[in-house]
Structures are given as structure tokens and as C-alpha cells.
Amino acid sequence: xxxxxxxxxxxxxxxxxxxxxFDVQPGRVTGFLGPNGAGKSTTMRMILGxxxxxxxxxxxxxxxxxxxxxxLRHVGALLDAKWVHPNRSARSHLRWLAVSNGLxxxxxxxxxxxxGLTKEAxxxxxxxxxxxxxxxxxxxxxxxxxxxxxxDEPVNGLDPEGILWIRQFMHRLAAQGRTVFVSSHLLSEMAxxxxxxxxxxxxxxxxxxxxxxxxxxASGSTVRVRGPELARLREVLxxxxxxxxxxxxxxxxxxxxxxxxxxxxxxGELAGRAGLILYELTAQRGSLExxxxxxxxxxxxxxxxxxxxxxxxxxxxxxxGTAPGAAVGAGAAAVGWTKGExx
Amino acid sequence: MSTLTLLxxxxxxxxxxxxxxxxxxVAVAITIGFTALLSAALRGDDLLFYRPAATQFxxxxxxxxxxxxxxxxxxxxxxxxxxRASFLAVPTRTSLLLAKTVVVALLAGVVGELAAIGxxxxxxxxRPDSPLSLQTAAxxxxxxxxxxxxxxxxxxxxxxxxMIRHSAGAISALLAWSLVVENLIQIIPNVGEDIQKWLPFVxxxxxxxxxxxxxxxxxTGTLDDMPFGPWGSLIYFxxxxxxxxxxxxxxxKHRDA
Numbered sequence: 001x002x003x004x005x006x007x008x009x010x011x012x013x014x015x016x017x018x019x020x021x022f023d024v025q026p027g028r029v030t031g032f033l034g035p036n037g038a039g040k041s042t043t044m045r046m047i048l049g050x051x052x053x054x055x056x057x058x059x060x061x062x063x064x065x066x067x068x069x070x071x072l073r074h075v076g077a078l079l080d081a082k083w084v085h086p087n088r089s090a091r092s093h094l095r096w097l098a099v100s101n102g103l104x105x106x107x108x109x110x111x112x113x114x115x116g117l118t119k120e121a122x123x124x125x126x127x128x129x130x131x132x133x134x135x136x137x138x139x140x141x142x143x144x145x146x147x148x149x150x151x152d153e154p155v156n157g158l159d160p161e162g163i164l165w166i167r168q169f170m171h172r173l174a175a176q177g178r179t180v181f182v183s184s185h186l187l188s189e190m191a192x193x194x195x196x197x198x199x200x201x202x203x204x205x206x207x208x209x210x211x212x213x214x215x216x217x218a219s220g221s222t223v224r225v226r227g228p229e230l231a232r233l234r235e236v237l238x239x240x241x242x243x244x245x246x247x248x249x250x251x252x253x254x255x256x257x258x259x260x261x262x263x264x265x266x267x268g269e270l271a272g273r274a275g276l277i278l279y280e281l282t283a284q285r286g287s288l289e290x291x292x293x294x295x296x297x298x299x300x301x302x303x304x305x306x307x308x309x310x311x312x313x314x315x316x317x318x319x320x321g322t323a324p325g326a327a328v329g330a331g332a333a334a335v336g337w338t339k340g341e342x343x
Numbered sequence: 344m345s346t347l348t349l350l351x352x353x354x355x356x357x358x359x360x361x362x363x364x365x366x367x368x369v370a371v372a373i374t375i376g377f378t379a380l381l382s383a384a385l386r387g388d389d390l391l392f393y394r395p396a397a398t399q400f401x402x403x404x405x406x407x408x409x410x411x412x413x414x415x416x417x418x419x420x421x422x423x424x425x426x427r428a429s430f431l432a433v434p435t436r437t438s439l440l441l442a443k444t445v446v447v448a449l450l451a452g453v454v455g456e457l458a459a460i461g462x463x464x465x466x467x468x469x470r471p472d473s474p475l476s477l478q479t480a481a482x483x484x485x486x487x488x489x490x491x492x493x494x495x496x497x498x499x500x501x502x503x504x505x506m507i508r509h510s511a512g513a514i515s516a517l518l519a520w521s522l523v524v525e526n527l528i529q530i531i532p533n534v535g536e537d538i539q540k541w542l543p544f545v546x547x548x549x550x551x552x553x554x555x556x557x558x559x560x561x562x563t564g565t566l567d568d569m570p571f572g573p574w575g576s577l578i579y580f581x582x583x584x585x586x587x588x589x590x591x592x593x594x595x596k597h598r599d600a
Binding site: 045048049050051052065066068071072075077079080082083084085086087088089092093095096097099100101102140 | 348349351352355356359360361362419420423424425427428429430431432433434435597599600
């Protein structure tokens with residue numbers, strides 16, 4: 001369990017993290033989502049006591065990181081896989097970590113086995129590929145068998161095999177009841193990895209919610225429906241009070257209707273009562289990208305209405321306004337970055 | 344976490360890379376090597392006054408190398424990010440960095456002691472007829488005191504590493520200070536020499552060379568009119584080192600890692 005309250009970090013005139021409050025629950029993978037430069041790493045460093053918050057407070061199981069006794073037994077973190085001396089062997093790296101927190105040395109072989117680095121243990125870490133460095137970093141994070149785990153952009157630069165491995169690994173850790181907090185700027189990756197989301201932009205909280213709710217609330221529920229008598233089907237649905245759009249035939253798909261703001265139950269029931277045959281009835285979930293753009297779109301509109309369009313240079317708090325329409329969870333605020341940046 | 348644990352952690356960190364070993368070997372070898380050259384090159388009357396103090400001239404060579412090692416013990420941690428891994432494992436930064444200082448300084452002390460004894464032995468081997476046996480307290484001090492100068496200098500180097508955090512910057516600052524500033528300050532008219540007597544490495548050197556006289560010319564190896572005697576010089580040198588260390592630790596504690 002991680003609890004952040006009013007977490008703020010200011011570098012000179014730049015507000016990197018702005019009054020951020022959120023909870024990360026055990027037993028689930030919680031994604032920490034936001035574009036590059038949103039303040040994710042700074043927040044993680046503050047959670048771990050590496051950076052001092054300008055204001056606010058963050059606690060792990062009720063304690064500040066610095067107050068944890070043998071912290072590696074409580075919290076495992078992988079912020080940067082390259083935080084290893086290149087001339088030190090993987091085993092020596094894990095050895096000093098283990099000694100520092102009074103962990104038995106046999107635990108080193110266990111975690112090496114767990115991440116599949118047993119054969120490479122005595123090689124110098126400087127010669128490791130990114131994937132192997134990442135595994136060594138995870139081995140270090142797991143050394144103390146901690147209940148709370150933090151990973152900063154763990155899949156960055158990994159090949160598909162490595163990405164899959166890390167994703168499954170995190171699911172396994174959460175299933176064991178641990179708190180898993182993983183940051184990413186990749187929305188698609190978070191859709192597959194995380195059950196809960198903490199979404200930030202420009203250092204401010206945009207949403208804290210479950211991944212499904214985030215997508216549903218932001219993209220709305222749409223249903224794709226298709227049958228032999230599309231015109232009659234359209235009349236029936238419109239008569240039922242639904243908003244219907246035509247989806248013309250494409251090379252891959254025949255013509256269909258897209259119904260907004262309804263569930264498959266409603267659409268199926270209306271069609272059935274009218275005695276209409278259906279070939280297709282699918283709920284269409286929006287992607288996280290769509291959700292994300294919709295959540296943050298208000299600020300894009302706001303800015304195009306006359307504010308200077310300087311992505312990345314504006315001072316947060318000045319260029320961002322609150323957007324009640326985007327309220328998902330608590331404290332939603334529209335925060336500005338362009339579509340290009342979040343892609 | 345107990346002090347012994349932290350000392351063990353820093354010992355593993357230091358010795359699990361190869362560069363400290365090279366620094367130690369090179370420091371001892373170069374210092375002894377120069378003394379061997381000096382011993383072989385001496386001629387005439389100088390041989391009659393070749394005393395133990397003159398065998399320790401080269402201690403500065405090894406000292407510079409050990410200070411570089413001490414700086415690197417800190418700055419490489421910042422460069423490779425292992426300092427953050429260290430602070431994650433041991434959030435009480437001051438005790439961790441103190442343990443590192445102790446390990447590095449003790450190692451430098453041992454290297455200094457080995458180099459000093461090696462220099463004296465090789466000088467005796469090359470010049471068995473010179474008056475090189477240890478007779479006075481000053482003779483013992485100049486040979487066996489070298490390790491203490493190494494130890495205190497390593498504390499200064501660690502402190503500078505903590506303040507500057509970048510290898511090149513910290514090493515340049517340290518070398519520029521000990522080699523250039525402390526030697527050239529005397530060219531400032533009127534006050535230069537007065538200031539020089541209070542500079543830490545000059546005072547540290549006075550601990551070894553206070554009251555010595557060697558070679559036919561009566562070389563003393565230190566400045567005249569130093570403010571402290573040998574042991575006062577050592578204490579002053581140590582106090583300066585500890586003050587710098589306190590500043591370095593304070594910065595490391597308050598800065599973002």
C-alpha cells in the first residue's frame with residue numbers, strides 16, 4: 001500500500017509534480033501513466049526517499065521510506081536497470097545489496113534463478129544486454145522478498161519476448177498479494193499490464209480509477225451491430241432513443257451501424273422485439289489512447305482558443321484549467337500536452 | 344543497520360571492482376620506484392647525510408593516486424547510479440557514507456604505510472652505508488607517519504567527491520588545489536607565504552618533516568616558521584579534513600540523489 005498526499009516537487013521555477021495524491025492498493029498491478037516528462041520518475045524517486053518533496057508526504061505501509069528498517073525487505077524498486085557498476089559482476093552487485101539488509105546469501109542464488117541469470121551471474125554487468133540488465137534489476141528488487149514493488153518504465157527498449165516476460169512477472173507478483181506500481185508512457189502496454197491506473201500529466205493527477213472504468217468513462221460505450229435490414233434496424237434503434245451512426249462498408253468489413261451510449265443488451269433487446277435478424281452485435285471498447293486524448297482534449301481546445309501553443313514550455317497551473325467534463329475518479333484536471341506528445 | 348554491516352557493504356563494493364587494486368599496486372610501486380631512483384642517483388656528500396626523512400620524498404606520488412582512488416570511490420557511484428541503489432538499501436545516508444569514508448581512508452592508510460616502509464627498506468638496500476637506521480622519534484615519525492597522511496588525505500578526497508560528484512571535476516579540483524594552489528600561493532607578495540603555512544597539505548607535510556634535516560645542503564623538507572609542531576600539524580590537518588567531510592556529508596544528505 002502506497003499513499004501519496006499532496007506530493008509536490010519544484011525545480012527552480014518548474015513544478016515537476018503538483019499536489020499529487022493517490023493510493024496504490026496491494027494485490028493488483030497499478031499502472032502509473034503519463035507522457036514523458038509528466039513527473040512519473042520524480043514521483044517514484046520521492047516515494048523511495050531519493051528526492052525530497054517540496055511539499056506533501058508519501059508513505060509505504062504507513063511509514064516514510066527513510067523510516068523503514070531494512071527497506072529492501074519491504075520495498076523493491078527498479079528505477080533504472082543501469083544502476084550497476086559496469087565492472088562488478090551480477091553476483092557481487094546482489095551480494096552487497098543482500099549484506100546491507102541482512103539477507104541470507106543463498107537468497108542471491110534464488111533471485112538469480114528466478115530471473116534466469118544463474119549462468120551469467122559471474123559476468124561483469126557492463127557487458128549485459130538491456131534485457132539482462134533489466135532482469136538483474138528485478139533480481140535486486142526481489143532480493144528482500146518485499147511486499148511493495150516499484151518499476152519505472154520496465155519494458156522500455158525491450159524486445160517482445162522481454163516485454164511479455166515482464167508483464168507476466170508483474171501479474172504473478174500482484175497475484176501473490178504484493179503491491180505493484182509500474183510506470184509507463186505506453187498506453188497500450190498499461191492496458192495489458194495494469195488493473196488500476198494512476199494517470200498524471202504535467203505533474204498533476206488526471207484520474208485514479210480501474211483501467212476498464214477509465215476507458216469506458218472516457219470513450220463511452222459503443223456497440224457495433226449488423227443485420228440484413230440495416231435501414232429498418234436503424235429506425236427501430238432511433239425510435240428506442242439511441243444515437244446511431246452509419247458505418248459504411250469497407251474493404252474488410254460490410255456496412256453496419258454504430259450505436260453510442262448503449263450496451264449490447266439494450267440493442268439486442270430492441271432488435272429482438274422488432275423481430276430483426278442480427279449477424280453481428282459487438283461491444284466496442286475504446287483504446288487507452290482514445291481515452292487519454294479525450295481526457296486531456298479539453299486543454300487542447302482551451303489552448304487553441306488563443307493561448308500560445310508552446311508544448312512543454314508552459315508553467316503548469318497557468319496553462320491548465322479544470323475541466324469538470326473530464327471528471328473520472330477524484331480530482332480530475334485537464335492538463336495540457338499536444339496529441340503529438342502523448343502518441 | 345549496524346556499523347559492521349555497513350563497513351562490510353562498502354568493503355564488498357570497493358573490492359568487487361578492479362580499479363582500487365590497480366590504484367593500490369601502482370601507488371606503492373611508483374613511490375618505491377622513485378625512492379629507488381633517488382637512492383641510486385645520490386652522489387658524494389649527500390650520501391653521508393642520506394637520512395630516513397629523505398627516503399620519504401616520493402610519498403606524494405602514491406598519495407595523489409590514492410586520493411584519486413578515494414574520489415572515484417564516491418564519484419563512480421554517482422556516475423553509475425549505484426549511489427541511488429545504495430541509498431535505497433540504506434536510507435540513513437550519513438552512516439553509509441561514513442562507512443565508505445572509513446573503508447577508503449583505512450585502505451589509503453595501509454597503502455601509505457606499505458609504501459613508506461618499502462621506500463625505507465629499498466633505500467637501505469641500495470645505500471647500506473648511509474645513516475638510514477631509525478634512531479630518533481623524528482625518524483620513526485617520518486617513516487611510519489606517512490600512512491596517517493594518506494589516511495587523512497583520503498578523507499579530504501572523499502569529501503571533495505561528495506561535494507562535486509563528478510569524477511573529472513572532483514579530481515581536477517583536488518589536484519589543482521594540492522599541486523598548484525598550495526605551492527604557488529607563495530608568489531603572492533607579502534601575504535602569500537603566511538597563507539601557505541595554513542594550507543592543509545602543507546601542514547600535513549609538516550607533520551612528517553618538522554625538525555628534519557638531511558642531505559649536505561641541510562634540506563628540511565618543510566617551510567620555516569610553521570604555526571604548529573609535528574603533532575599539532577597532524578591535528579590541524581585532521582580537523583580540516585573532518586570539517587570538509589562534514590560539509591560533504593551534509594550536502595549528500597540534503598541533495599536529491
